[in-house]
Amino acid sequence: MSAPLHDRIWDAVGIGAGPFNLGFAALADTVPGLEVLVLERAEEFAWHPGMMLEGTHLQVPFMADLVTMADPAHPLSFLNHLKDTGRLYPFYIRENFYPLREEYNNYLRWAAARLPAVRFGAHVAAARYANGVYELDVHTGDGVSTVRTRRLVLGTGTTPHVPSVVPECVLGTGAAVHSSGYRPARAAIAAGSRIAVVGSGQSAAEVFADLLGTLGPEQHLQWVTRSARFFPLEYTKLTLEMTSPEYIDHFHGLPQGTRDTLSASQKGLYKGINADLIDEIHEMLYRRQVSGHAPVTLRAATSLQGIEHRDGALQLRLRNQDDGGEFSAATDTLVLATGYSYREPAFLAGLGKRINRLPGGRLDVDRHYAISDDADVLVQNAELHTHGFTAPDLGMGAYRNSVIINRILGYEHYAVEKRIGFQSFGSPAAAPASPSPSLEGAHA
Numbered sequence: 001m002s003a004p005l006h007d008r009i010w011d012a013v014g015i016g017a018g019p020f021n022l023g024f025a026a027l028a029d030t031v032p033g034l035e036v037l038v039l040e041r042a043e044e045f046a047w048h049p050g051m052m053l054e055g056t057h058l059q060v061p062f063m064a065d066l067v068t069m070a071d072p073a074h075p076l077s078f079l080n081h082l083k084d085t086g087r088l089y090p091f092y093i094r095e096n097f098y099p100l101r102e103e104y105n106n107y108l109r110w111a112a113a114r115l116p117a118v119r120f121g122a123h124v125a126a127a128r129y130a131n132g133v134y135e136l137d138v139h140t141g142d143g144v145s146t147v148r149t150r151r152l153v154l155g156t157g158t159t160p161h162v163p164s165v166v167p168e169c170v171l172g173t174g175a176a177v178h179s180s181g182y183r184p185a186r187a188a189i190a191a192g193s194r195i196a197v198v199g200s201g202q203s204a205a206e207v208f209a210d211l212l213g214t215l216g217p218e219q220h221l222q223w224v225t226r227s228a229r230f231f232p233l234e235y236t237k238l239t240l241e242m243t244s245p246e247y248i249d250h251f252h253g254l255p256q257g258t259r260d261t262l263s264a265s266q267k268g269l270y271k272g273i274n275a276d277l278i279d280e281i282h283e284m285l286y287r288r289q290v291s292g293h294a295p296v297t298l299r300a301a302t303s304l305q306g307i308e309h310r311d312g313a314l315q316l317r318l319r320n321q322d323d324g325g326e327f328s329a330a331t332d333t334l335v336l337a338t339g340y341s342y343r344e345p346a347f348l349a350g351l352g353k354r355i356n357r358l359p360g361g362r363l364d365v366d367r368h369y370a371i372s373d374d375a376d377v378l379v380q381n382a383e384l385h386t387h388g389f390t391a392p393d394l395g396m397g398a399y400r401n402s403v404i405i406n407r408i409l410g411y412e413h414y415a416v417e418k419r420i421g422f423q424s425f426g427s428p429a430a431a432p433a434s435p436s437p438s439l440e441g442a443h444a
Contacts, residue, residue, distance in 0.1 A: 005037065005119070005145045009133055012408055013149040014038035015124050015345065017045065019394060020380035021155030022108060023066035024401045025117045026076045031405065031413055037147070038115075038155075039138060041123035045112045047105045050181045056206050058104055059233060059274055061097035064395035066111055070402045070414045076114060081107045127152070127347040129354055134376075136347070151408060154348075155380040158340035158392075165306045166336065173309055179203045179337040190214055192332030196316060198304050199337025200225040202233070205273040205281065207335050212284050212296065222297035222329065224318060229300050233272030241421035242269065243390050245399065250425035251388040252367045256358060259385060270389040271339070297329075307334075342382050351377070358385075368403050378404050 012028075014021040017040030028036040063069060065078035074080075078099070082088040085106075091099075099107070112118050119140075126137040136147040160178040162171065170176050175192070177185040179199065189195060190211055197208045208223045215221050241247070251259060288294045305317040305326065313330045320326075344363075348355060354372050356364040363371045365383040370376070380400065384391040402414035 005122070005138060005140070005147045008035065010035050010037050010147070010149040012036045012151040012153055013134070013136065013147060014153040014155055016040060016155035016157055016380075017042075017112065017118050017120070018155055018157045019047065019066065019108060020397045020401070021153060022112055022115070022118065023397045024153055024155065024380070024404065025115045026066045026074065026111060027070055027398070027401050027405055027414065029076075029115060029117060030071070030074065031409065034405070034409065036117050037149070038118045039122040039124055039136075039147070040118065040120050043121045045109050045120065047108055048101070048180070050183045051179060051203055051206065052102055052105065052183055053206055053210050054102075056101045057098045058101060058394070059098070059202065060393070060395045062099050064393075064397070065107065067398055069395065069398035076111045078107050081110050085110070124345070124347050127350045129351060134351075151376040151378065153378050153380065153404060154345065154382060156345045157381065159343045161339050161341040162336060163304060163338055165304055167307065170307050170309055170314065173314075175309075175314055175332065176307075176334040176336065179207055179335055180340075182207055182335055186210075189333045189335060193219055194313070194331045195219065195221045195333050196314075196329070196331035197221075197223045197335045197337060198225070198316075199335075199339070200227040200231075201271045201337065201339060202273050202277070203339075204337035205230075205277050207337055209277060209281050209284065212281065212288075215296070217293045217295070220295045220297070222299065222331070224299045224302050224304065224316070224329075226303040226321065227300060228321075230278060230298070231268050231272050232275040232278055233270070234268050235275070238423060239269060241423055243393050243396055244420045245417055246419050246421060247425050248387050248390055249367070252386060253426070256385070259388070263384060263388060266389050270392060342384070368407055369400060370407070375407060378407070
């Protein structure tokens, strides 16, 4: 039986149990004397269940698991999961570094079940700071508990983004769904005589390919993206070096306006489509053309201006960004593969001025992931605007958790790489990297 939530002052409490805070719990689990708790409001673990489509896979290698890049010998590695479940040799024979998405989800569930620090069905409703500790009001099936902790690690994740031009009533019709809810709505979406997908990244491509594979000769499928092209994920080796500690140093040291400009230009580094999937889609379209069935429309550089529910259909108002032409397209069903955005958890309001903010209100995340002067509130994947596109990268999760855990402990338990690339970022005059945080006496 799990220990009561309120029976001690925890060294750190993680809020949210996605892959990043699961990694935090896993790496903390093998640190002697470190007492952490991770709270998740969902009743059980599920990683993007709405996009768990057959055959889809990660865009990062299996070593981007919870622990390997920090501790290759850790018992909760992906390879140990395969060994424990009798699947190590089939994975070896497959000779593919990229796990299936379902396979990765199974791994995360396996790890979560082996982490006593992770509690599901625990919703943090409010937070405050009093007498040197953080107090959390936590709702569980047993009632409300007050959990006390010296530090918080926020891993509440991102939420589905629906463009402001999409009225709420459209989503309420059942004819339109965000891609995060695609799988349960799949049959209804695929039944439309006219089907549309709006979006530019991997999720849009996966949904389009899935629908294309079942499209009947009398149906019409269209894919609309505001991106200039159906662009591939940039995955060359020197580009991958930008997912590195030294690039984070460089990016974090830039003025915020420069960081925002860079972020806008780097979407192809983390939001693009797997090149193999683009080729697969083209092959599917080619085969349909040969068989005489190709009722498919693809439009790049086309933005969604609005939607109306009229005459029993959804009327999409579209605008071509190259020539400025505006036109409409009717569809019976619609998938909005429009991505995710960070939304601060409501309980953060209770911490008031303890949270550091940039002009304009965004979180001011220091180089080593803290958003408070005392470095006792830390974040996971809430720092895209301060640390760049490494923030959502699964492969950088173990690195960030190593930094966070070392900061909590006050000493370097996990060796943290300082430089891994062949190239240099920034000019020599601007070079000194952000200093490491003080590690004296932090673990109290």
